[in-house]
Amino acid sequence: MRELAVQRTVAVRDYLAVSGIAPGRRFLGAPKSVPAGAKWTPRAELNLAMP
Numbered sequence: 001m002r003e004l005a006v007q008r009t010v011a012v013r014d015y016l017a018v019s020g021i022a023p024g025r026r027f028l029g030a031p032k033s034v035p036a037g038a039k040w041t042p043r044a045e046l047n048l049a050m051p
Contacts, residue, residue, distance in 0.1 A: 001042075005031045008044065 009028050016026045034040045 002031050002033065005044075012046075 009031070013026055013028060017023070
């Protein structure tokens with residue numbers, strides 16, 4: 001799951017780069033892990049901020 005999360009993040013980052021978003025305005029956050037056996041719900045979090 002972690003590798004899938006990283007692949008999706010890289011795809012979004014690359015899309016933003018192609019769309020002309022300046023490098024200083026895009027970054028990757030660290031993926032969050034849950035302990036084995038913990039209950040969790042798959043989800044993605046996207047944060048957008050304006051200067």
